[in-house]
Amino acid sequence: MIFSWLRRRRRQKLLATPFPAAWSTYLEKNVEHYALLTPDEQARLRDNLRVFIAEKNWEGCGGLELTDEMKVTIAGQACLMALGLEGEPFRGVMSILVYPTSYAVPQERQYEGWSIAGESQRSGEAWYRGPVILSWADVRRDSRHPGYGRNLVWHEFAHQIDMLDRSTNGTPPLASGELRRRWHEVMTQEYQQLITDAEAGRATLLDTYGAESEAEFFAVATECFFDCPVELRGDHPRLYDLLRDYYAQDPAARLATN
Ligand SMILES: [Zn+2]
Known part of the structure; x- marks a missing residue:
């Protein structure tokens, strides 16, 4: 109870400050739908995005220095897909980890009864009640070149929506x-x-x-x-x-x- 009251107050304070002008530029450049939303939808998206950015734990991995453009692009696309959904579907996503490009994860495979250690290359992952992991190179490519039917942010956050009922x-x-x-x-x-x-x-x-x-x-x-x-x-x-x-x-x- 006290936490929800504190959260509400924190959000009110956050949303009472002006929306950073540079963030609007990132939205216009990297979230194709943004310019086509109604003024009311745009306002809701901006509010949701600020709360999303403020309340998640953001981490640059593999030497990546996270910028506001990266956060606004990722949060903008995630909040756009959730714009018509009830409640806060991404509330359980505590952390967003961003790598500069695709990254290698250790992977064991079986061959004729032997376990062979190896690596697999990934551009993104979504964990149940855990983080979303993204390659910025892939997010940027999809954002700058829409219309090919692929978008890493929508893909990984769709998995998070799928997992809301605890089964993938x-x-x-x-x-x-x-x-x-x-x-x-x-x-x-x-x-x-x-x-x-x-x-x-x-x-x-x-x-x-x-x-x-x-x-x-x-x-x-x-x-x-x-x-x-x-x-x-x-x-x-x-x-x-x-x-x-x-x-x-x-x-x-x-x-x-x-
Ligand atoms: Zn997938």
């Missing part, structure tokens, strides 16, 4: 039985289609990495929903409508009027 299975908490039924039907069919297309070597709008598991499918579909919404609406209308209803945003309408 591609289904976040859903508001109604009707939505759960629809989710199961549409997601299963689209996921199976992506597996079939990937196996047949057919070109797909959705990244075939989404064929790895239901959890990766939700993350990949979310990337495409925000980064290539017009194309997703054209090629996968049922998937688009489902994600539009879930995220309570219509990015295709937003980008199509641009």
